Amino acid sequence: MKRTLGVCYYPEHWPEDIWAEDAHRMVEAGLSWVRIGEFAWSRLEPKPDEFNWGWLDRAIDVLGDAGLKVILGTPTATPPRWMLDKHPDMLAVDEQGRPRGFGSRRHYCFSHRGYREESKRITRMFAERYGANKHIEAWQTDNEYACHDTTRNYSYAATEGFQLWLAQKYQSTDALNRAWGNVFWSMEYDDFADVDLPNLTVTEPNHPHVLDFYRYSSDMVVEFNREQVDEIRRYTSAPIIHNYMGRETSFDHFKVGADLDIASWDSYPIGFLSDRLEGSPEFKKRFLRQGHPDNQAFHHDLYRAVGKGRWWIMEQQPGPVNWAPYNPAPLPGMARLWAWEAFAHGAETVCYFRWRQAPFAQEQMHAGLLRTDSNDAPALAEALQVSKEINDLPDVGTAKADVALVFDYESAWAWEAQPQGADFDQFRLAFAAYRACRRAGLNVDILPPDTADLSAYKFTLAPGLMHLSEPLRMALSGATALIGPRTDTKTKDISIPTPLGPNINELDVSVTLTESLPPEVGVPLENGGQFVHWREVLEGNAPVTLRATDGHAAIMGDKLRYLAGWPDEATWDLILEDLCDETGLTHLALPDGLRIRDTETHRFVFNYAPETLEWNGTEIPTAGVHWEAL
């Protein structure tokens, strides 16, 4: 397969007379794809049922005629102002109960039936008109579901929808009361219509109440997306894609992905480092202009799973953005490195966001491949270089990894509903495990929580999965794997099971007590490392392979083992060394900032560090990419 580059473009922002030159310059830069349309509703339907398709018809023709393949996005992330006159109560409502106003984007509630119909209607209009268009070779649904914290709405529409969803799930309030344990504080219901959303309670709401609301909210995103997919499929066989936002866990990306042909994500390495990832001030300073050295890889591997093997970068940061707390420029070379790292992880296509920096509106300080004055921005030359390198390099394939990491959105919500310690979340734990694999130079496949077969992997990590699915429980039984902390310690309804979990036949271990710890306190381990944030007390007959210095077991089990706490980095490294030793894998101790990824044919080496690093005798400069045949 030939890897390709693309770009996001907004013909409606520019005079029609420069479209052709833009298209020409795109092709010259080695770009194959151009994404358009996803914010253009007000220009296509300026008033209800009054359409203005001409400009889009012409834009598609101009782009397609220049040799570009077009990805057409549905415009539902930006309903026009007139939509509020038709559906005044469609607005998103935040957890404080405040309706969110018009004047930016994503101001709709996923539960609102009226807006859902509008979403289907405009999608159908798009698909009818352009489904057979030869230039449209892919479709995108909406844009960045969940972005700006928009999955969970506290609107009247969501309240009604949630009540119906609960009635369908539980069939009786007795069943709901039992599942949630509502007897606890006289929280019992005898009518589904009495169940409010779990916001603005006096003290914390009941965890399963919260978790069910999170499940419901995720389901609404899945439904919303599916409705668009269904409309589009009736008119085309081109692949359908959604562009997920990075570091986002508020809906089940796997379930949305099940309805898509290709997954894609929007990769803003520098914005994410500043805005959404943990790290010491020194760490963030070191990688300020490169981005977190493991975050892109994590999402690449995640969306390879979400896309069932097929995935893209739909938006690739090319320069400074506008939305993070601080917005530095990437080091020269990073726009190339990020693209190559995506390809090494199996991306089919990397689209830069955006073609020309907009001189106006919210993102006017967001760089593009062109400057606002149409001159080349720094990333344009890097894109061209990548396009040439793609042509020179044979297809490198995508390797099956040796290590599996199971990631589960429901567990992320369960941690969110019941963190037990301030600022703990499950992404953070899963990402810590992933980072340890990266420091060891291991290829990782991220797997969904209903995975039934782990036999292809040397070992599996399943940290923090609150409740195991039956297929995964079976698969883990025979596997070399590390689970815990918290893994399988809760029922599906987020209560504590009897017997105490984890409940896997091959693993005679129970978690009998849990404690959460403030940042300044750790639990020292006999191997010199420590548990941080979290530790559990275990009992059972499984062998103890690591202890805390206070005598409690830290790891128990043989092939399948349970980890009784949250390891610090040094401990993660020791754990992975042991797992690699046992399974015959090579555990590399990569220099800080050097990262590798093996494809079927090549090993790729990336230097995220701000200094030159050496790899097997080769000097790799900052932002350098190196590949060698395996």
Added chain:
Amino acid sequence: MKRTLGVCYYPEHWPEDIWAEDAHRMVEAGLSWVRIGEFAWSRLEPKPDEFNWGWLDRAIDVLGDAGLKVILGTPTATPPRWMLDKHPDMLAVDEQGRPRGFGSRRHYCFSHRGYREESKRITRMFAERYGANKHIEAWQTDNEYACHDTTRNYSYAATEGFQLWLAQKYQSTDALNRAWGNVFWSMEYDDFADVDLPNLTVTEPNHPHVLDFYRYSSDMVVEFNREQVDEIRRYTSAPIIHNYMGRETSFDHFKVGADLDIASWDSYPIGFLSDRLEGSPEFKKRFLRQGHPDNQAFHHDLYRAVGKGRWWIMEQQPGPVNWAPYNPAPLPGMARLWAWEAFAHGAETVCYFRWRQAPFAQEQMHAGLLRTDSNDAPALAEALQVSKEINDLPDVGTAKADVALVFDYESAWAWEAQPQGADFDQFRLAFAAYRACRRAGLNVDILPPDTADLSAYKFTLAPGLMHLSEPLRMALSGATALIGPRTDTKTKDISIPTPLGPNINELDVSVTLTESLPPEVGVPLENGGQFVHWREVLEGNAPVTLRATDGHAAIMGDKLRYLAGWPDEATWDLILEDLCDETGLTHLALPDGLRIRDTETHRFVFNYAPETLEWNGTEIPTAGVHWEAL
């Protein structure tokens, strides 16, 4: 008097067929008391006026027949969902004006007349049915008034109630305007119905407006409690108790206590250290699994006063809780130490919370004496040990203390209304004084602000009492005492008196200027210590016994003296050394974490430190309790 242990139990959470075994195991563990009922409204009255008493009748019989004495709680902290249909406007409303939803607990407004009637009604039903029950040997009203910040409601019911309360207090708006100084910014009223609650003003509301609202809100809690007490008393002579929450000053606990027979409080040493007490990171790390070494003692002494000598622990933390920012496990031995410390301070009974950890709902991560799977949790053995030790030790009595500390809820509200420095509060100041006494090994009695006789005490501390009651003003006149900063510097209406306070005949001192200080700045004193947070400039003819290095008086007076600032710890120690020297008391300098308490017959020594400490040649291990005859 024989000290006793007890436990909190929720028969409605468990299958009826295990009640008998639970009761049997409680007795085996040496427990005498069991508290039940306080969250069970929805199981007793599942629909309005449809009652289901059978299970509670049977539970009381099972527990009583096993030899346990039952404390029955009224269920008014958890009104069922149907209550909202009857009284839609009964919901608590927060300071931001947002009604708080159903789905946790304490969602009622104390001012709501409809809910007040419901509270009386259900209490009457309880009392009628169980007042004469031989197993019910004590009653509890509601549960943890004020918990989750629920004393002060910003509802319509509170607005109406406050207006009526003001009309009764002031009789005319002229009187109110004068008392509040409303001329200041044209804030004058000519109708009580125009007075809003003091929230959401443009800049800070008038201090007496705030203070009167805090007084009103406290009065509503007092009334609410009294209404329940009145109902219960008609049917029983068993003692009536309320379980106060620790570190809580939003209503007058003394006034509620005046209507009760016994005061009790809910002691969560580790949760409070993490969540509600000041301390450096090092301090909090040192006492992470033991709790603050002085906080329990403070509350023991406080509730001994609130209960007019009779007091309990109604809920004693037995293991990790779920509600603090971080929730570590207690060190082995702490569940015993905490109980013994309570007994040494005069507690009649210590009840652990709770019998079996609930596997469901909000507190599923809150430990009990049993695990969710009914096996013993670590604290059970400690409870058994305490029960045996109680039996072995003769009644140790409760000693009258040598030192008095006056604590005043109105002053706490006045500080809150007018802190003058960010994060200053009066509890913090009073607790600093108390801690200094503890470091010196002194027994302390905490006294209410209307105390009229201090003659039993060697000396008295009355820091931060904004306005002295007349009885206390008289009592201080002849006493050895240290007052200030801020003591008696305001009128009852929180304005500045003329002549300037303090206004006590025996003390020729006036506060002429006040400054508040940021954390990084202190005022050095000639004794080597310093004032922090707060300093005052004094004038008058009383002798100066300590000066700041800038020449201003730091302490003035003879027997009765005024302290012109907020001492750091070293200065507190020096001040107490002087007071002890003058009054013939021994000032011990106890090691960090070692604390003592004398009863009538014995000296008890407690080791809160994470290392073994020595006391008069005896090694006392971490979490160790030592007693010796006096």
Added chain:
Amino acid sequence: MKRTLGVCYYPEHWPEDIWAEDAHRMVEAGLSWVRIGEFAWSRLEPKPDEFNWGWLDRAIDVLGDAGLKVILGTPTATPPRWMLDKHPDMLAVDEQGRPRGFGSRRHYCFSHRGYREESKRITRMFAERYGANKHIEAWQTDNEYACHDTTRNYSYAATEGFQLWLAQKYQSTDALNRAWGNVFWSMEYDDFADVDLPNLTVTEPNHPHVLDFYRYSSDMVVEFNREQVDEIRRYTSAPIIHNYMGRETSFDHFKVGADLDIASWDSYPIGFLSDRLEGSPEFKKRFLRQGHPDNQAFHHDLYRAVGKGRWWIMEQQPGPVNWAPYNPAPLPGMARLWAWEAFAHGAETVCYFRWRQAPFAQEQMHAGLLRTDSNDAPALAEALQVSKEINDLPDVGTAKADVALVFDYESAWAWEAQPQGADFDQFRLAFAAYRACRRAGLNVDILPPDTADLSAYKFTLAPGLMHLSEPLRMALSGATALIGPRTDTKTKDISIPTPLGPNINELDVSVTLTESLPPEVGVPLENGGQFVHWREVLEGNAPVTLRATDGHAAIMGDKLRYLAGWPDEATWDLILEDLCDETGLTHLALPDGLRIRDTETHRFVFNYAPETLEWNGTEIPTAGVHWEAL
């Protein structure tokens, strides 16, 4: 011109029988002016249209007869409670959509037409009655516009007013859509009535939407003030003044000033240092009781410009205040130093706030010249000393400065709408430039953004002016000046111009890329300093006079030069050294805390440091003021 002192006084707060003595003591203290009336509405019109002028008539007579000149303030900052019955919707509404309640002050919305009529009505009543009164020698409009964040209201009245304002400005929604770039996210309008205020959007609102709302809100303040000025002028020729609040940029002070005769500001050096100014903890500790050594001077120079040469201090802090996070007392001597520094910068009059400390209401902890018990507070003697010194010293005049600093409120709003980096604001940048001038001992004139002639200045600084006015663009063309960062990089509609700015003929420089930086990262420069917060990449043919160590230009240009980043203090000093060298000015490196100001005849030296400092052989003690003939 003879400089004078004054004081703020509230006869309505005190018994009438002490007014005469108060007036007598004021005169004895050397005070010439007394400001009254600005919060007294409820005493003058206790019910709608029922007036009670008698006490004010008598107070004016008593004060005037004692020899004091009276400044009479309109009482519109404190509308009485009955006003809400007439205009229930006049309340200010905050950005969260919450109406702000009665019970403090400034609770009106500037857009409310009903309240605007009330403001005109009461002002007319004042002016009719007192316009010809011989004792009233100056007028004040309202009080501290914008204080407590009250310029921008999110009320219905503001929404309607904003829509009308937009309609007048743009004439068509097409023009508005183009100006704002609303095509960006389908944010287009086709009716002005559809444009909401830019609060509570899902993600950030469009920058020009925000900026226009800020402009509108500022215009409402200008209109409100002008309406009062127009009423007053019809009845008097006494000068009209407004007392601006320090460190406040939410409305255009120049535009309000255009309608006034004299500008004044309220100077609270210690409150501002604690509450509103940046500085390291060490810095804030060093100047805790003196205030920021440059902040007063900055505002003096600013309001000299706002007042077109005529300016006062209307409220001068005399002791601790009540409203900052911490409220320490000034060092002895500071009440004198602050007054002299104002005079050295050209103040005609300095009024202390307030005569006697109020014993009641919100400001009871705010010091005055008298204590609440009518004894002298520390500042009274300092005021008297200043009044004597004024009499002894001849008129020192006000010097024209050598250096100009352009300050622009619209740019401050544009930075606020589009900071691009957390906590960046334009005041901070302008103040950094100003402070560097002060460290160098330079006199500075602050100029408005429409300045057309810079020829009187040796050099001009214009940092951060997002868009240059045409007169200033012309004036800069021939000037020695330093502009940037961000200067002239945006259109008036806050979009990016083509060609890229700055667009000044004499300066061949364009900003092609911008990055914002977190606090821990700087961009090293070849001169040893660094850029912090912000850096830009330039291109063009202007000569490069300073480079970053990464090779990018840091300063480009000859006489007119562009600064491509935010200099740290050391770099500012180097830049000013160069500018002084080029223009023949002496660049002093003043000791930390020593500050100078030259008048026409004298050099004044002020010691803000907590230690004695030397100036040309003279020892100047802490809080000392020294003057020497030039």
